[in-house]
Amino acid sequence: MNIVVGITGGIAAYKAVNVVRGLVLAGHDVHVVATNGALRFVGRPTLEAISRNPVHSELYEGVAEVRHVAIGQAADLIVVAPATANSIAKIAAGLADDLLGNTILASSAPLLIAPAMHTEMWQNPATQANVEVLRGRGVHVVGPASGQLTGSDSGPGRMAEPEDIISAALELASARAGGEVDAATGRGELAGRRILITAGGTREPLDPVRFIGNRSSGKQGVALARAAAARGADVTLIVANSDDGVLDRLPASVHVEHVSTTLELQEATLLAAGTAELIIMAAAVADYRPEAVADRKIKKETQGDTLDLRLVKNPDILRELVVGRHDGQVIVGFAAETEPDGDALLAMAVAKRERKGVDFLVVNRVGWTETFASDDNSVIVLDATGRNVAEAHGDKQSVADRILDVVA
Numbered sequence: 001m002n003i004v005v006g007i008t009g010g011i012a013a014y015k016a017v018n019v020v021r022g023l024v025l026a027g028h029d030v031h032v033v034a035t036n037g038a039l040r041f042v043g044r045p046t047l048e049a050i051s052r053n054p055v056h057s058e059l060y061e062g063v064a065e066v067r068h069v070a071i072g073q074a075a076d077l078i079v080v081a082p083a084t085a086n087s088i089a090k091i092a093a094g095l096a097d098d099l100l101g102n103t104i105l106a107s108s109a110p111l112l113i114a115p116a117m118h119t120e121m122w123q124n125p126a127t128q129a130n131v132e133v134l135r136g137r138g139v140h141v142v143g144p145a146s147g148q149l150t151g152s153d154s155g156p157g158r159m160a161e162p163e164d165i166i167s168a169a170l171e172l173a174s175a176r177a178g179g180e181v182d183a184a185t186g187r188g189e190l191a192g193r194r195i196l197i198t199a200g201g202t203r204e205p206l207d208p209v210r211f212i213g214n215r216s217s218g219k220q221g222v223a224l225a226r227a228a229a230a231r232g233a234d235v236t237l238i239v240a241n242s243d244d245g246v247l248d249r250l251p252a253s254v255h256v257e258h259v260s261t262t263l264e265l266q267e268a269t270l271l272a273a274g275t276a277e278l279i280i281m282a283a284a285v286a287d288y289r290p291e292a293v294a295d296r297k298i299k300k301e302t303q304g305d306t307l308d309l310r311l312v313k314n315p316d317i318l319r320e321l322v323v324g325r326h327d328g329q330v331i332v333g334f335a336a337e338t339e340p341d342g343d344a345l346l347a348m349a350v351a352k353r354e355r356k357g358v359d360f361l362v363v364n365r366v367g368w369t370e371t372f373a374s375d376d377n378s379v380i381v382l383d384a385t386g387r388n389v390a391e392a393h394g395d396k397q398s399v400a401d402r403i404l405d406v407v408a
Helices: 013-025 044-051 067-074 085-093 099-105 119-123 125-136 162-178 219-230 262-273 317-323 342-356 396-407
Strands: 002-007 029-034 077-083 111-115 145-148 154-158 194-199 234-239 255-258 278-281 288-290 311-313 330-337 360-365 376-382 388-395
Touching: 002 013, 002 067, 002 099, 013 029, 013 044, 013 077, 013 162, 029 044, 029 099, 067 099, 077 085, 077 099, 077 162, 085 099, 085 111, 085 125, 111 125, 111 162, 119 125, 119 154, 162 219, 194 219, 194 262, 219 234, 219 396, 234 262, 262 278, 262 317, 278 317, 278 396, 317 330, 317 342, 330 342, 330 396, 342 360, 342 376, 360 396, 376 396, 388 396
Parallel strands: 002 029, 002 077, 077 111, 194 234, 194 278, 234 255, 278 330, 330 360
Antiparallel strands: 145 154, 288 311, 360 376, 376 388
16 A cells, blocks of 8 residues: 655654554555655665555656646555644645645545644644644544653653554554545545454463464454444453464454463353454464463473373364354454365355355465465455355455455
């Protein structure tokens, strides 16, 4: 996605470097439009190195390619961080005396601003009126926070942390890619819907040190939570276990519960399912658990050359949800299979959907180098009749959006 980051001339401009970096690491094509004031705080080489694109600042550069309009026309999302009192006033008034102002006026993309200024400037009636004007036009505002400002000053006006700005931007980017958004509220077609999503992989302990588990990173389930929240849903995410950093870009609006074992996942999921209108079971659940768990570490010195484990079957959480569903509840299951043949894989998926009784089944092929812990995925979505209603390939965020396109 093409994201323009506008940087204006405030001391918080140094934080914008991390905003740009976070959006780039999230896989987006980021273009910086900096005011001349911003470049007095942060150097052009830094911004170009981090964004991996040339930095644009002059209104009369690239005239032949009509750059003052083209940048805005090409943008899928515009983020202004920091947004100074002066820049907010200019945006509200529709002024275009610099490249950033032209870019914003020439774009129909969502606009997110992160105000940053001294407390007195933020609380000034003129600034407050300008912000309300922008909100009324559908502009999204993140922050400001309250805290230490320049010098010894402290109070409201501190720019939101880069992580919060990135999270808000990714929500808008996800909504832009996967669903219609109301211009005034920024909420999508799932606004107010209660959605339960599970993610990660369950782990079954052998002793206080070791466990039986799987290689699920939690990335696909978290991507689904992010996409659902961007469409306005009220999301509860139950995470069994996930890789480091997977939850970092999760919107603050998502309610997260942590579990570890299959029995813990069962308890949390059945409890939360009562109020959910849509359930997406993306977690990788262990089919078996040790019959007995040792209180102390199992020592090889006392076990000899072999270790015998007796495993018992775990409950079928997905089937329990289907049996106990309430009227109108939609349930989506996941099937991870190692079958290399496409026709055989599809046949296995159809049979599993019939056994489970779910409304949709998302099937994907996994293996030593496929899907688990990867940033990409390839899925087929079957409906309640076993018909292939969608296929998706690519990064897990785009796959999440395609899945929601089908079930929403």
